[in-house]
Amino acid sequence: MIFNDRYPLIKRLLTLCCCIFVSFLFSQDSYAGYRKKYWGYDENDQRAFVYINQYINLAKSENNNSELFQAYKDAILFSKDEKLKFADSAISTAKKSANRDLIGDGYLSKGAIYYFNHRKFQLALNEYLTAYEYLKDSKDEFLKYQNLYHIGVIKSYLGYYEEALEIFKQCIAFFESKTKSDLHENVIYNNRKGYLNSMHQAIICYQAMGKYDEVKKLLAVLGPSIPKTKDFSLEHSYYKKSLGVSDFSNKMYADAIKDFDQSLPALLKVNDFTWASYVYYYKGKSYANLGKEELGVENYKKVDSIFKKHQFILPELRANYEELITYYKKKKSPENELYYTNQLLKVDSVISSDFKYLSTRIYKDYDTKQLLEVKENLQKTNSFGIALLIISAIVIILLGCMMFYRIKKQKQIQQKYNELLVKIEDEKFPDPEIETLKFDLTKNIKLDQNIIEKLLKDISNFEAKEKFLEKGLTLKKLAEHFKTNTSYLSQVINEYKGTNFSVYINVLRINYATQKIYHDKEWRKYSIEHIASASGFSNRQSFSNIFLEINGIRPVDFIKKRIKELETGEE
Known part of the structure; x- marks a missing residue:
């Protein structure tokens, strides 16, 4: 009787288990089937979403966070304009799973979007460093090396080529070993991609360091290593780009142009605007060196078009604008010369902004953490860790001192800027048109009243008409203009302006430049050389020194603070 009562229950349990197992197998087949x-579609091909959306819906209905995460990662690959949205969804799903590897992978994917699709290095680095926190203790070596690779790219961009090269050497060794293992074809595919891209980055470092023999060796290995399939067309493009730069360095300009032409289609197809602009620049240089200057300029202009659209450029390509400025100066085209001068200012601003932010964070949030981790491990293993601990502490202290000095300097600049604003608002720089000098009996000057009054009127008109902006102005020239002698004019200026002629002119010019920079947005776009010239100074250095002496702040800092003040006000 007991046996008969239990048998139906056991049967029901077995039936339920079978159903669950079959459902599990079916769902796995469905996920794999959708993928x-x-x-087979190309990256950014929206047609894939017919199946990706079904994949996402199935994973949501079954509350399968690991599959939902994979679905969102696939959505990133095939989406054209919403990659960041799917990256955020992937991170959110990963956090629900509480799987640190998935979370790290999510942040890594988002960083790669900022890097590859937008070239926002600052935002990319934020994501890489967050991923690093989740992946540093991971057993998934592929993810760790993938993240390490991206941090190496940041170091390379900053110009720390030797440090970046060490990272890429580690990545090359790791990824190459996994391409020869008995692993699933998808795993081998991903590691082969990692290997080829690490080789490409190592070549970039060697080229920047001028080690052309090493470049030649790596190119000889890289070329035959790239599979001749469309899946690796971008890697082949990077190879041709690197080969073109190598030919350029060897003065084989015609061969370089052929390599660049073969490199461009794949770069443009995936909108890799960074390396496309790099190719255009070296293609332009190649044409210029072959004596085909017009074709060179045509390619330099393409670099500018990319910069205008994406507001990003590699530091190495700054010379692109110097080439254009020189060309139009030679062609006597001041309009184009001014345009590309302004563009160069914008380029410097973008590069400067990236470098200040990235160099601080790469050392503070990555290198310093690595030093501390190394220190901790060495302390546990041997006494040699004490020496490295001291070195690490010294490095950290030095970095801290540098940061402290920078912050202190910024505070001083801010204080001087605030004081200058008070002077401006209190009308310390009166409008020459409404200031009229009058004869004053209290002044200690032994000249006829009519002479003094005439000179005071001349001085007022001189200021009102901004004649002080004339270059090469001297006391003698001004006296001749006023139809008087230098002695009379010098006495009047000394008594009524309270200073000598040279200081009087410099104050007028600096006050003029200060007002223009403060009120006129176009002036804030000009180079310091241009502002100095427009204010009557013969050179930048003299202008900067006198501006600092009178206003307590350098013109470049005054411009930056004013721009930041206006941007903050708009926000």
Whole structure:
């Protein structure tokens, strides 16, 4: 009787288990089936979403966070304009799973979007460093090396080529070893991508360091290593780009142009605007060196078009604008010369902004953490850790001192800027048109009243008409203009302006430049050389020194503070 009562219950349990197992197998087949249907599409091909959306809905209905995460990662690959949205969804799903590897992978993917699709290095670095926190203790070596690779790219961009090269050497060794293992074809595919891209980055470092023999060796290995399939067309493009730069350095300009032409289609197809602009620049240089200057300029202009659209440029390509400025100066085209001068100012601003932010964070949030981790491990293993601990502490202290000095200097600049604003608002720089000098009996000057009054009127008109902006102005020239002698004019200026002629002119010019920079947005776009010239000074250095002496702040800092003040006000 007992046996008969239990048998139906056991049967029901077995039936339920079978159903669950079959459902599990079916769902796994469904996930794999969906991926198989769209995996043949090219990157950014929106047609894939017919199946990706079904994949997402199935994973949501089954509350399967790991599959939902994978679905969102696939959505990133095939989405054209919403990659960041799907990256955020992937991170959110990963956090629900509480799987640190998935969370790290999510942040890494988002960083890669900022890097590759937008070239926002600052935002990319934020994501890489967050990923690093989640992945540093991970057993998934592929993810750790993938993140390490991206941090190496940041170091390379900053110009720390030797440090970046060490990272890429580690990545090359790791990824190459996994391409020869008995692993699933998808795993081998991903590691082969990692290996080829690490080789490409190592070549970039060697080229920047001028080690052309090393470049030649790596190119000889890289070329035959790239599979001749469309899946690796971008890697082949990077190879041709690197080969072109190598030919350029060897003065084989015609061969370089052929390599660049073969490199461009794949770069443009995936909108890799950074390396496309790099290719255009070296293609332009190649044409210029072959004596085809017009074709060179045509390519330099393409670099500018990319910069205008994306507001990003590699530091190495700054010379692109110097080439254009020189060309139009030679062609006597001041309009184009001024345009590209302003563009160069914008380029410097973008590069400067990236470098200040990235160099601080790469050392503070990555290198310093690595030093501390190394220190902790060494302390546990041997006494040699004490020496490294001291070195680490010294490095950290030095970095801290540098940061302290920078912050202190910024505070001083801010204080001087605030004081200058008070002077401006209190009308310490009166409008020459409404200031009229009058004869004053209290002044200690032994000249006829009519002479003094005439000179005071001349001085007022001189200021009102901004004649002080004339270059090469001297006391003698001004006296001749006023139809008087230098002795009379010098006495009047000394008594009524309270200073000598040279200081009087410099104050007028600096006050003029200060007002223009403060009120006129176009002036804030000009170079310091241009502002100095427009204010009557013969050179930048003299202008900067006198501006600092009178206003307590350098003109470049005054411009930056004014721009930041206006941007903050708009926000």
